[in-house]
Amino acid sequence: MIFQHLDKPDDDQPGLRAVLSEVYKRLISIDPDYAWTSGQWMMERKGGSNVRDTETVARRLTSEETQRDQKLGRDLDADEMPMGPWQIDGFKWCSSATDSNMAMMLAQTDKGLSAFFAPMRRRTGSHAVGKYELNGVRIQRLKNKMGTKGLPTAELELKGTRRWMIGKEGNGIKEISAILNLTRIYTTNGALGFWGRALSISRAYTKTRNVRDGLLQDNPQHLRWMANQTVDYWAALHLAFFGVALLGTTEQGRHVHDAREQMLFPPDDASLKILLRLLTPVMKAQVSVKSVEGVRACMECLGGFGYCENNEDGGIMNVARLFRDTAVTPIWEGTVSIMAEDTVRVLTDKRLGHSVVESVFGTWVKAVLKNCQDEGKFEKECSLVRSRLETFIGIVKQMDVPQLRWQGRAVLEHVEAIACACLLMYDACVDDDEVATEIARRWVWSKVLPGSLRQEQSEWRS
Numbered sequence: 001m002i003f004q005h006l007d008k009p010d011d012d013q014p015g016l017r018a019v020l021s022e023v024y025k026r027l028i029s030i031d032p033d034y035a036w037t038s039g040q041w042m043m044e045r046k047g048g049s050n051v052r053d054t055e056t057v058a059r060r061l062t063s064e065e066t067q068r069d070q071k072l073g074r075d076l077d078a079d080e081m082p083m084g085p086w087q088i089d090g091f092k093w094c095s096s097a098t099d100s101n102m103a104m105m106l107a108q109t110d111k112g113l114s115a116f117f118a119p120m121r122r123r124t125g126s127h128a129v130g131k132y133e134l135n136g137v138r139i140q141r142l143k144n145k146m147g148t149k150g151l152p153t154a155e156l157e158l159k160g161t162r163r164w165m166i167g168k169e170g171n172g173i174k175e176i177s178a179i180l181n182l183t184r185i186y187t188t189n190g191a192l193g194f195w196g197r198a199l200s201i202s203r204a205y206t207k208t209r210n211v212r213d214g215l216l217q218d219n220p221q222h223l224r225w226m227a228n229q230t231v232d233y234w235a236a237l238h239l240a241f242f243g244v245a246l247l248g249t250t251e252q253g254r255h256v257h258d259a260r261e262q263m264l265f266p267p268d269d270a271s272l273k274i275l276l277r278l279l280t281p282v283m284k285a286q287v288s289v290k291s292v293e294g295v296r297a298c299m300e301c302l303g304g305f306g307y308c309e310n311n312e313d314g315g316i317m318n319v320a321r322l323f324r325d326t327a328v329t330p331i332w333e334g335t336v337s338i339m340a341e342d343t344v345r346v347l348t349d350k351r352l353g354h355s356v357v358e359s360v361f362g363t364w365v366k367a368v369l370k371n372c373q374d375e376g377k378f379e380k381e382c383s384l385v386r387s388r389l390e391t392f393i394g395i396v397k398q399m400d401v402p403q404l405r406w407q408g409r410a411v412l413e414h415v416e417a418i419a420c421a422c423l424l425m426y427d428a429c430v431d432d433d434e435v436a437t438e439i440a441r442r443w444v445w446s447k448v449l450p451g452s453l454r455q456e457q458s459e460w461r462s
């Protein structure tokens, strides 16, 4: 979000560009003494999904007010950078990373919701150099959460917080979406990390736990269950990493890939961005929900031991904690229904082209399938994926927006099933790996065949 404004002029906020340039350097730094972390405070009492009801207000300080702060030496932040010319008052109901150095947020101005940045701390005054206070932020109370205990989440009262406006006044939702798309990819990968850890723990457990006829790892029923879990995990892993690769390619260009890798990406930059835009809410929703289910299954794999708080060895075997931490991932950064709604928004947005589902998603799918068939693999599987794609294209074309929203979760499943099939088969073609090939086949045969859509359609009343 900040990167997009580095080259823009200060306009009516003198000093903004220099501040943003420093903030950007700190946010991407890996030097712990210099790097900053950031919170993003959107949610208010009236709701997190619907930020349009934001009650926090921002007003431009008068020149007398800025001069007064300047005289008192209260116009600098804790890193001696100038403070912005806006003041914010309001209440943020559920704000994480309250121990960070800065925060991005939304607040109402006369022209509507706008985006702002502020450092967390400011100088108390020129008479007290080196003394700092919170920048108009009062922590009302910490949330008592089910998990993610290492991350402080709080109710914050904002009074006189000095801020810089980012982007155009009234353009806050568009501005903040740059952050949301990133945090959704991070959430996806965080959820996946929890799931991967839980799977490793349960695999290790099967090597030592004795059941009736021997070790748990040799029990066919248990093995089959775990194998199916692993197929789901691999599919999620490929989808999430493809999201990261798409993001990296949009930021750094396709020259970072070799010729073979480039075949996995849409050939033009516009399609690349739209595919990323489409897959981001899908992976956020599907991977986070499946991670919760997956970690729960791993907990069950460990029997009663899995349900206990195993904090010996620093808690690395504590699947119960992993479960609590994973459980938030389908909620924060947008719930599953909000992700489904967003996916429908992309699929039906005429500004992105005549038919995103055909011209971007369909074209990408067909290109990857062709690549697999050129390798002489997965002939039957490719035709199954093609037929699921045709079904999906038909649905998107036939239904109007309210009906597609009503089908939101089915839409997510269609995109996930098709995209993961392509990625798993492509991966198996790269080196003919036996396990990758088997996993790709199992995914296609278990997930790509269309489900009970016809029955659901008959229930729709507009």
Ligand SMILES: Cc1cc2nc3c(=O)[nH]c(=O)nc-3n(C[C@H](O)[C@H](O)[C@H](O)COP(=O)(O)OP(=O)(O)OC[C@H]3O[C@@H](n4cnc5c(N)ncnc54)[C@H](O)[C@@H]3O)c2cc1C
Binding pocket: 039, 040, 041, 042, 043, 046, 047, 048, 049, 050, 094, 095, 096, 097, 145, 148, 153, 328, 331, 332, 333, 334, 335, 336, 337, 338, 341
């Ligand atoms: C641990 C934790 C940390 C958080 N940290 C932050 C933070 O740092 N910054 C921040 O801004 N927020 C934060 N949040 C808030 C989080 O982003 C919201 O909880 C989330 O976006 C959901 O909003 P809500 O809680 O208001 O639920 P609601 O929006 O009220 O949702 C309730 C239900 O209604 C459904 N729903 C809502 N709208 C629609 C719709 N249009 N169509 C269909 N169904 C709908 C939802 O899917 C959900 O099932 C945090 C939340 C948690 C739990």
